[in-house]
Amino acid sequence: MNDQSPLLSVRDLKVWFDVKPQGAMPWTAADKLKAVDGVDFDLMPGETLGIVGESGCGKSTLARAIMRMVPSEAGTVLWLGNDLLTLSKRDMRVHRKEMQMIFQDPLASLNPRMTIGQIVSEPLKTHHPNLSPSEVKERVREVLDRVGILPNMINRYPHEFSGGQCQRIGIARALIVKPQLIICDEPVSALDVSIQAQVINLLMEIQEEMGLSLIFIAHDLSVVKHISTRVMVLYLGNVVEISEAAQLYRAPGHPYTQALISAVPIPDPKAHENKEVLILDADLPSPLDPPSGCVFRTRCPHAIAECAQSKPPLTERGNGQQVACFVL
Amino acid sequence: MTDKLAQPFQQAKTAEMAQGMLEQEVQGRSLWADARARFLSNKAAMVSVVALALIVLFSLFGQSLSQFDNETIDWDILGNVKEAGRPSIENGHFFGFDENGRDLYNRVVQGSRISLAVGIVGAVIAVLVGTLYGATAGFIGGRVDSIMMRLVDIFMSIPYMFVLILLLVVAGRSITMIFVGIGLTAWLDMSRIVRGQTLSIKNREFVEAAIAIGVPTWRIILRHIVPNLLGVVVVYATLLVPTMILTESFISFLGLGVQEPLTSWGALISEGVKSMNYGTLWHLGFPLFFFVVTIFCFFFIGDGLRDALDPKDR
Numbered sequence: 001m002n003d004q005s006p007l008l009s010v011r012d013l014k015v016w017f018d019v020k021p022q023g024a025m026p027w028t029a030a031d032k033l034k035a036v037d038g039v040d041f042d043l044m045p046g047e048t049l050g051i052v053g054e055s056g057c058g059k060s061t062l063a064r065a066i067m068r069m070v071p072s073e074a075g076t077v078l079w080l081g082n083d084l085l086t087l088s089k090r091d092m093r094v095h096r097k098e099m100q101m102i103f104q105d106p107l108a109s110l111n112p113r114m115t116i117g118q119i120v121s122e123p124l125k126t127h128h129p130n131l132s133p134s135e136v137k138e139r140v141r142e143v144l145d146r147v148g149i150l151p152n153m154i155n156r157y158p159h160e161f162s163g164g165q166c167q168r169i170g171i172a173r174a175l176i177v178k179p180q181l182i183i184c185d186e187p188v189s190a191l192d193v194s195i196q197a198q199v200i201n202l203l204m205e206i207q208e209e210m211g212l213s214l215i216f217i218a219h220d221l222s223v224v225k226h227i228s229t230r231v232m233v234l235y236l237g238n239v240v241e242i243s244e245a246a247q248l249y250r251a252p253g254h255p256y257t258q259a260l261i262s263a264v265p266i267p268d269p270k271a272h273e274n275k276e277v278l279i280l281d282a283d284l285p286s287p288l289d290p291p292s293g294c295v296f297r298t299r300c301p302h303a304i305a306e307c308a309q310s311k312p313p314l315t316e317r318g319n320g321q322q323v324a325c326f327v328l
Numbered sequence: 329m330t331d332k333l334a335q336p337f338q339q340a341k342t343a344e345m346a347q348g349m350l351e352q353e354v355q356g357r358s359l360w361a362d363a364r365a366r367f368l369s370n371k372a373a374m375v376s377v378v379a380l381a382l383i384v385l386f387s388l389f390g391q392s393l394s395q396f397d398n399e400t401i402d403w404d405i406l407g408n409v410k411e412a413g414r415p416s417i418e419n420g421h422f423f424g425f426d427e428n429g430r431d432l433y434n435r436v437v438q439g440s441r442i443s444l445a446v447g448i449v450g451a452v453i454a455v456l457v458g459t460l461y462g463a464t465a466g467f468i469g470g471r472v473d474s475i476m477m478r479l480v481d482i483f484m485s486i487p488y489m490f491v492l493i494l495l496l497v498v499a500g501r502s503i504t505m506i507f508v509g510i511g512l513t514a515w516l517d518m519s520r521i522v523r524g525q526t527l528s529i530k531n532r533e534f535v536e537a538a539i540a541i542g543v544p545t546w547r548i549i550l551r552h553i554v555p556n557l558l559g560v561v562v563v564y565a566t567l568l569v570p571t572m573i574l575t576e577s578f579i580s581f582l583g584l585g586v587q588e589p590l591t592s593w594g595a596l597i598s599e600g601v602k603s604m605n606y607g608t609l610w611h612l613g614f615p616l617f618f619f620v621v622t623i624f625c626f627f628f629i630g631d632g633l634r635d636a637l638d639p640k641d642r
């Protein structure tokens with residue numbers, strides 16, 4: 001594949017939810033919750049894009065909008081040259097096998113009434129209905145073996161497995177149709193630390209083998225650091241920074257990224273001495289009523305008058321770093 | 329996930345290492361199998377199942393044990409039921425005679441059949457209509473959901489017992505009318521329960537996963553939503569049967585229910601109460617016994633099912 005053309009190209013994507021205040025009359029107009037408010041990024045084949053941000057900043061919503069699981073207000077999602085948002089339902093279904101998703105709660109993402117074999121084969125049966133049962137079974141065993149689940153477990157049920165094993169089963173389900181992109185929505189947040197590393201390593205191995213692209217969502221930077229080529233930082237539905245992973249950790253551009261990085265615990269005690277933790281005062285503003293201008297200004301130590309006037313655009317800072325800030 | 333649940337896997341893993349490639353597939357324990365095991369170990373529920381099965385058999389084949397039928401009037405007995413109409417094994421009138429000189433055993437068989445039919449038909453209507461209605465409203469959501477559920481609210485706000493009695497008085501008493509009345513109201517609660525369940529299941533991650541995979545909507549409903557709300561539906565339907573029987577009995581007790589020569593437990597009990605003063609207590613005792621035992625059986629079974637089906641879901 002041509003490395004120059006992106007696999008996925010998202011432009012000005014907006015997802016707004018209608019939210020009614022509690023106890024509202026049926027005829028009052030709904031408030032708009034801007035969960036994702038104008039996100040742009042490209043994803044190259046074989047690349048891993050990490051997405052970080054606080055809880056509620058719209059990471060999952062962004063992922064679900066790309067998969068067209070929630071309706072988008074505006075924008076385009078170009079997948080191999082097709083705008084997914086304008087495709088018919090049937091055409092969209094064709095593309096679903098090219099992009100799969102892994103979820104945060106490994107057990108909850110598996111239907112408790114289905115066996116592992118039924119769960120893992122579901123994407124295959126959906127997208128290749130003509131395969132014979134024995135072929136399906138063969139593929140299921142193959143993919144389970146790949147993720148480290150014994151293939152003779154196919155008649156067992158999700159509750160008979162541990163969290164890490166359930167997540168491996170979730171990965172197997174995503175892999176079985178040989179997708180080009182897997183969106184991982186906080187795939188390790190619910191797991192023990194020791195198991196987190198195993199699952200991340202498994203994802204990286206598989207990515208290498210299959211030349212997959214990954215979108216890897218997490219709410220803290222330390223997890224994404226290991227796996228990402230580039231990292232995108234979201235704040236209240238806005239991209240505040242996209243950088244090469246190494247560059248972002250070395251020299252975070254945006255004040256919000258700086259605060260996040262300063263909060264990552266450093267194992268090296270020497271580095272710890274001159275480390276200053278930037279504490280963000282004030283609470284996260286409500287996404288129903290975001291600040292004018294720069295969305296971060298209510299918590300930004302560098303804010304100036306201009307920040308309240310207009311939204312800072314994402315601008316190139318060299319070294320593959322894009323930052324949305326007037327000051328830094 | 330606890331270690332205990334991971335244990336079978338660990339054991340299997342060790343076994344596999346020991347004997348090389350283990351080709352045999354391990355059989356899983358489905359939630360249904362778990363529930364069945366829990367239900368089978370529930371003594372009260374199992375006793376109830378047996379008792380209920382006997383009552384159903386009695387209502388279906390009870391006549392064949394007796395040489396009499398439910399409509400022939402024994403003129404010799406009439407007027408002297410208290411003395412000559414007592415229950416007796418020797419003369420084959422196991423439950424004695426009713427006030428009109430008919431064999432009470434066969435009357436009770438006939439009444440059981442109708443009462444059980446009312447209960448079961450009511451529950452079946454509730455399951456079919458209520459599940460479909462509730463699942464549709466819950467899954468489609470939005471405006472359709474609002475309209476459908478407001479309609480249910482409106483139906484529910486009608487004092488249906490009052491309306492039913494009015495209907496029976498105006499349109500005449502008939503078994504059809506009772507079926508219609510009970511059928512019209514039975515599904516309302518069920519549709520609410522199913523809708524609530526659908527809403528919560530719809531937001532579970534495995535349904536999202538299925539949507540992300542691209543599974544068609546009807547398959548999501550059949551494979552993912554329905555199996556996960558079936559437990560609640562089954563429990564509620566079981567508890568609904570005695571409610572239906574009670575409703576019918578209440579109406580019959582008021583004298584508005586099934587009409588002679590048909591009868592039901594409620595009608596028989598009502599007659600039994602009327603003739604209690606004459607000292608013919610068996611007129612009340614036999615139908616009451618079947619009625620009470622059946623109601624208790626259904627409650628115990630419903631309870632057992634709830635205990636068996638629920639714990640995993642909480």
Ligand SMILES: Nc1ncnc2c1ncn2[C@@H]1O[C@H](COP(=O)(O)OP(=O)(O)OP(=O)(O)O)[C@@H](O)[C@H]1O
Nearest residue numbers: 017033035054055056057058059060061062219287
């Ligand atoms: N279906 C919905 N209807 C209304 N609001 C929603 C809906 N889904 C999400 N939101 C809101 O959109 C915002 C973003 O939610 P989202 O789940 O994308 O956050 P997140 O970054 O994934 O958070 P987390 O780290 O907790 O998963 C939140 O304020 C949330 O309340």
Ligand code: SF4
Nearest residue numbers: 294297300307325326
């Ligand atoms: S634009 Fe202003 S408020 Fe926003 S991050 Fe930069 S300095 Fe802070």
Ligand SMILES: [Mg+2]
Nearest residue numbers: 059060061185
């Ligand atoms: Mg999320």
